[in-house]
Amino acid sequence: MNNFQNLCIYFILSFTYSFVICQDIPDARYEHTSALINDKLYFFGGATQTTNTSNEVFYIDLSSTFDILTSPFKKVSVGMPVGVNLATCVSSPDNSTIFLIGGRMTSTSTAVYKFDPISLQWTIPIIDGFNNSFINRNEFDTVIDSKGKSYIFGGTDTKTGITIGNDQLFYEMNLFDTASMTWSTLTLPTDVLPRIDYTATLLPTGFIIYLGGETRLTPSSANTKPSFNDILIFDTKFLSWSNKTASGITVQPRYGHSAVLSKGGNIIIFGGASGFAQVYPDLAVLNTNTWMWSVPSNSTVNVPPSLIHHTANLYKIYMIIAFGRKTSQLVVRPFNYSNNIYIFNTETYSWVSSFNEVSQGTPTNSDGAATNKGDLSTDNGNSLTYKIILYIVISIGCIAFLSSLVVCYKKYYKNRTKIEKNLMSDVNDLHDKERYSNRVV
Numbered sequence: 001m002n003n004f005q006n007l008c009i010y011f012i013l014s015f016t017y018s019f020v021i022c023q024d025i026p027d028a029r030y031e032h033t034s035a036l037i038n039d040k041l042y043f044f045g046g047a048t049q050t051t052n053t054s055n056e057v058f059y060i061d062l063s064s065t066f067d068i069l070t071s072p073f074k075k076v077s078v079g080m081p082v083g084v085n086l087a088t089c090v091s092s093p094d095n096s097t098i099f100l101i102g103g104r105m106t107s108t109s110t111a112v113y114k115f116d117p118i119s120l121q122w123t124i125p126i127i128d129g130f131n132n133s134f135i136n137r138n139e140f141d142t143v144i145d146s147k148g149k150s151y152i153f154g155g156t157d158t159k160t161g162i163t164i165g166n167d168q169l170f171y172e173m174n175l176f177d178t179a180s181m182t183w184s185t186l187t188l189p190t191d192v193l194p195r196i197d198y199t200a201t202l203l204p205t206g207f208i209i210y211l212g213g214e215t216r217l218t219p220s221s222a223n224t225k226p227s228f229n230d231i232l233i234f235d236t237k238f239l240s241w242s243n244k245t246a247s248g249i250t251v252q253p254r255y256g257h258s259a260v261l262s263k264g265g266n267i268i269i270f271g272g273a274s275g276f277a278q279v280y281p282d283l284a285v286l287n288t289n290t291w292m293w294s295v296p297s298n299s300t301v302n303v304p305p306s307l308i309h310h311t312a313n314l315y316k317i318y319m320i321i322a323f324g325r326k327t328s329q330l331v332v333r334p335f336n337y338s339n340n341i342y343i344f345n346t347e348t349y350s351w352v353s354s355f356n357e358v359s360q361g362t363p364t365n366s367d368g369a370a371t372n373k374g375d376l377s378t379d380n381g382n383s384l385t386y387k388i389i390l391y392i393v394i395s396i397g398c399i400a401f402l403s404s405l406v407v408c409y410k411k412y413y414k415n416r417t418k419i420e421k422n423l424m425s426d427v428n429d430l431h432d433k434e435r436y437s438n439r440v441v
């Protein structure tokens, strides 16, 4: 083996060592979308510092433990066929497929893509009755029921770079049945206003709870924020609308927040903003039996920053927050984006530092019935072990990297004299050739 090959191998080895830890760390982003399939939580697209429409796909493997201080993301080798932000996605009830619906896409040939997480294939499904004017619909939320019927309320046709006012909100409820691959549209009754950037939460009773976001009192008026005490409800059984008045603590109106449904009919909301500014409280819970808002935790341990256009998914008892744009009371530019995850234990109502498989109890059967209460001390204990292991691995990586640098430098230094010598002889060759050719011409 010659010195050059040695040099290459040293470089490859040292680079592999130093990149093993961080190769999949995604760019910070917001306006992405997420979906759970079995033990994997997938993330699609979003806007980063360098692109408004990423086509990247990442996932977190929830079957193993991880710590909020280390990046648990893995990049899916196949990106989406389009870049997209402000889209939604839903998983089919059998967990075989994710449907990416709407959003600001870099291609406007359709608004629905189908992703097979096993084969990593992206396809454009043929949907009976699909209305092409839905293309570029964005800033809505989608829920899917156990039969595979998804519900898409309102939304806008805003594009990046278009000023508000040159867009419209849609007075529609679109029904996309992923089982029969059919699309249909209901017009809103006159007492229901369309919304954008709200959250939709499907209750086991078949009611969809719409919270927050923005609306317009008339099609041409400015955006206003509905009160979090005015709860808009859609009944998926009778395709009818109703509303409820909530009470309890004041939840500042907001858009771009997240919502998950936890045990006992509690909807946990997080984040969002008013204009560009942070809203209070960051975290609140709506009990859908009593229609009372409360703040279940004022802990400051492991708490995320205030975020907007992040995602939240409930996996077993954990609400997993990912990415988002950081908000603050005083709006400061440039904006900061997050590529972190944060974990909220919805049983102890506390932010925890590690996602701990053990604390979920026995590995669930497909019915998911057996879950123990999360144990905070286990969470923290494990996170410490995890951190120690991580630091050891990082240290080994660093030592390997540094030592290979030293070795490489030595080799390089030795080689350089040789290369210089070779170069000199090459130059001499060249001169010879020139002289030779000169002679010929």
Ligand SMILES: *[C@@H]1O[C@H](CO)[C@@H](O)[C@H](O)[C@H]1NC(C)=O
Pocket (backbone or CB within 6 Å): 036, 037, 038, 039, 040, 093, 094, 095, 366, 368
């Ligand atoms: C699909 O995955 C979700 C999320 O982990 C899980 O709750 C659900 O039970 C799974 N459904 C099936 C049919 O396996």
Ligand SMILES: *[C@@H]1O[C@H](CO)[C@@H](O)[C@H](O)[C@H]1NC(C)=O
Pocket (backbone or CB within 6 Å): 049, 050, 051, 052, 160, 161
């Ligand atoms: C993203 O869109 C905004 C307009 O909404 C624009 O100002 C900005 O330059 C875009 N960023 C990139 C990286 O394209």
Ligand SMILES: *[C@@H]1O[C@H](CO)[C@@H](O)[C@H](O)[C@H]1NC(C)=O
Pocket (backbone or CB within 6 Å): 131, 132, 133, 134, 170, 172, 185
């Ligand atoms: C398609 O949607 C547009 C806008 O929402 C609506 O005006 C139009 O009537 C729809 N077309 C059909 C065939 O339903």
Ligand SMILES: *[C@@H]1O[C@H](CO)[C@@H](O)[C@H](O)[C@H]1NC(C)=O
Pocket (backbone or CB within 6 Å): 191, 192, 241, 242, 243
């Ligand atoms: C919501 O409540 C208001 C006031 O009680 C009522 O006027 C309106 O018709 C209700 N809307 C729906 C969709 O039920």
Ligand SMILES: *[C@@H]1O[C@H](CO)[C@@H](O)[C@H](O)[C@H]1NC(C)=O
Pocket (backbone or CB within 6 Å): 249, 295, 296, 297, 298
């Ligand atoms: C957290 O603080 C809010 C506002 O001060 C209060 O209403 C709420 O009861 C507190 N929650 C807990 C769990 O202490």
Ligand SMILES: *[C@@H]1O[C@H](CO)[C@@H](O)[C@H](O)[C@H]1NC(C)=O
Pocket (backbone or CB within 6 Å): 326, 327, 328, 331, 332, 333, 334, 335, 336
């Ligand atoms: C973004 O981060 C910088 C540097 O840490 C900070 O000065 C600035 O206030 C942050 N901006 C926001 C909106 O959080």
